[in-house]
Amino acid sequence: MEVHSTSLPTEFQFDVFFSHSWKDKKAVRAIARRLRGDGLRVWFQDWMIKPGTTKASRLQMVEEGLEQSRVLVLCMSANAFGSVWVTLEKQTFRFRDPLNEERRFIPLRLDESPIHDAMAPFMYINWLRKNREEEYEKLREICWPPRLKGVAPGKIAEEVIRLKSGGPLIAFSLSADERCVLSGSEDGHLRLWNRNDGEILFDFKHTDSIWGVAWGDDQRYVLSCGRNEIVCMLNTENGSLLRVFEGHTGPVRDVVWSINQRHIISGSFDNSIRVWDAETGACVQILEGHRRFVFSIAVGADPHRALSGGDRTLRLWDLEKGQCLRIFKGHTGFVYTVSLSSDQRLGMSGSEDKTVRLWDLEAGQCLRVFEGHTGSVWSIAWNVDQRFALSSSLDKTVRLWDTETGHCLCVLRGHESAVVKVLWAADQHHALSFDSSGEIRMWDLLEFVRVDVPAPLSTGLLPASDQVQYTNAKVLLVGESGVGKTGLSKRLALDHWQPSDSTVGAWATQWKLPVSSGDSIEREIWLWDFGGQADQRLIHQLYMDETALTVLVFDGQKEDLFETLGQWDRDLTRASHQGFSKLLVAGRVDAGGLRVSRAQLEAFKDERGYLQLLETSAKANLGCEELKQAILAGIRWEDIPWRSSPLLFKRLKEEIVRLKDEGRVLMRFNELRESLALRLSDEDVRFSDEELKAVVSLLAGPGVVWELKFGSWVLLHPEIINAYAQAVIQTMRADEHERGCLPEERVLSGDLKYHSSMARLEADEERFVLLAMHQILVERGLCLREHTDKGALLVFPSYYRRERPELVGHPAVLVSYRFNGFLDDVYATLVVRLHHTEPIRQDQLWRYAADFKTLTGKQLGVKLTRRAEGAGELEVYFDPMIPLEEKIIFSKYVHEHLLQNGRDVERLRHYVCPHCGTPVGNREVAMRKLEEGKRDIPCVDCEMRIPLWDPLEELFASSTTKQRVRELQEQSTIVLDAESKERALVGDVISTVALAGQIKPRVQCE
């Protein structure tokens, strides 16, 4: 908590002065820090007096400090009772003056040395005892200033109300006059409470859990929604049910009123948002786009706009046109809450990933990331002038943020359960927080949100002492194998040359930059060096999100250079969702210069939008400095959000990265904690398990480390998983029949074909990495586990090489899709997921084709064909005897899968003339006509009309089909989750046993 002393109207500038021997500095600093963290203004010599200050001014500063402090804490110890005692004792006089009622004096005993006679009469704080917490409370109570009296120490709460609810409360809303609270509970009670005395005004029992409640402005009507898939409108006078809004096909998570109260907007686990007419109850718009669960909706002054949060994205909607205007990506977990600024230019979101993000809605860009919570963020509230925001979390705290400086102004502690909801009171300086046990707390935040606290300009920020602002940019080095990427990245990050073996997986390191002048935001670069061998490219895509700049390195000696470069350029564009800067770099020029003309390369550079073309040699140190400068200049820092983080988080991150750079691969959480505690012991840095866990998960978001799902392991080098995955693929390729499968036992025991330059881990680490890799492959749906007599087999659909023979029984292609993306992945995951859906049985796998059977034994399937430039076409075919409904559900499932995993998806129906049986030749045109709303087209042969909008299309668009497909999707997700959990359990068991040292390194399969 950062308290700005200048803004406080008290007589004393400091609440407490620490008087101590310099030899006890370290111990005293820890106590001083804690008090400061609790909001007290502390005079501690080390913070107040800079090294190098002359003795005369030092004495004067001490004198002034004593004069301006209310409480003196005298730290007693052997050191203190030694030569400095006279000075220390002298400092106490003005505090011991009985006539001076305002000041207080309290000795604090640091060690067991006998207490000096002069101190004997005084009650003291005993810092020796085991129950130090109690002693700390005492100390804090004494130091607690009158300006905060009447307020529980450390809590700025003025008022606590407990609602007596049977089950946990999930949703809250406050009436406009702030007198009543509406709550929704897990056990289905919608209750209206009198906020003053907690009396229940009405209690309406729903059939299922209530997840969202909203109060109309005129206080006459309230809304509720929940697991039972409906939205209800009730009369607040008698709690009678006025209207039911039906249509969602999944639980409804959130509901809000539009600003003019004419519409109601609800967000559901059926992935859609519905807009309802409040008068008639009719659904006037269905907004689709979220790929999974909608958790939260926010509306502002413009009745046509809404912001929603769900799957890892936020979406901005035009409610009138039913269009998604913008998608915001960045969170690495579900988005549980969203909020709009009053001018509607900014958005804020809180997520499962424990961060709060600030978004520029017009530019579509994330501006800041606020770190500090150690649990999911559930609610966010913005004050009217948009400068301050509150966030509440599962970690039982509320944080107050200054959105301009990024500082966390205070942490409100006191709740004993997850804080579900936080709000500003109408006076804009009180906050109300609601926890799941039914406790409501009201906090006075006036001292933090006073309007006369000047808003610092965003340039020239003053850093708060316990917080940091930083930003990091991801720079990738990519290109063919052997072009000199690793050589260059060593040169860039470590400034030295060292010959290297071919990279297996990827290597990432942090490249620190000096703080640029003008602001206090630390800038850092993460440099990623990817192995260029073909087998690895697939896996690298996992790391390409949020790239700021890519360096495409090439070998100037290569024959078909432009073809290679073109391919890489396309892959890069495909892999990232956002734009990034690009540099084109020739490597190893000392070993031979360019074979093609520079002018040609310049033309390629300009055409494809590369910023610069550079010729380099890491070995001879040629062009490396230029490359460094080009990277620094090429990163668009203004497009990268900056992060505001507790200093503690930052320190922990740095030390974890250091451990990583030192070569640690795998650590148990406890081991990590101890090793960090040891490393940070000199700095007095203390941290809780929750804080460390939060830091680990913040690092796991962008893939810097991974948390294994078993045995509480932290993998410091996630790229090692790629290296092992590559070995799995190589092993499959080595099979002369390329059957696309491997015994699970072989994979888990590491009996694989490894690349010559890959250094395997020690056996006791390797088996956990193998388990984790196996789990990821299964969970991501890249492979199937098939049980056979000889044990489980891992089946990789995209590695089947047997050509499919011509189909018998003439199954007809119903629809095909053109799409872009990582074809192998999209295809493999589709086949695996289909395998896990109930109404379909897998039949045969072929080279890029998979046959399935329906429950009645009819054949259906998919076939992937590669087209030019890395695009693919997927055909969906059916036995003609399969009922239309089943065909549609299956093809819609495929459609949804491609939308979710591929890009530029185009659906092409195969129409056949119902009169003469001639297929429609130009499918693109037919689809375009259909989109334009044309109902039919003429047949080229018999010239009769071929209906475009037929029963099939109707079914395709129907909500029953959608719901059925979603059920199937959930089904496969459940199976995959269960498989993953099962693997995690295996991991846990092995991990526990290994810890007890009871088994030799050998992995059991089942």
Ligand SMILES: Nc1nc2c(ncn2[C@@H]2O[C@H](COP(=O)(O)OP(=O)(O)OP(=O)(O)O)[C@@H](O)[C@H]2O)c(=O)[nH]1
């Ligand atoms: N002559 C010369 N050799 C270099 C230079 N940079 C790297 N090498 C050597 O060339 C070979 C390939 O270089 P790397 O940097 O490992 O190539 P890479 O692009 O990282 O290759 P992958 O990791 O396989 O994708 C290694 O033997 C390096 O030691 C250079 O500037 N000049």
Ligand SMILES: [Mg+2]
């Ligand atoms: Mg390399």
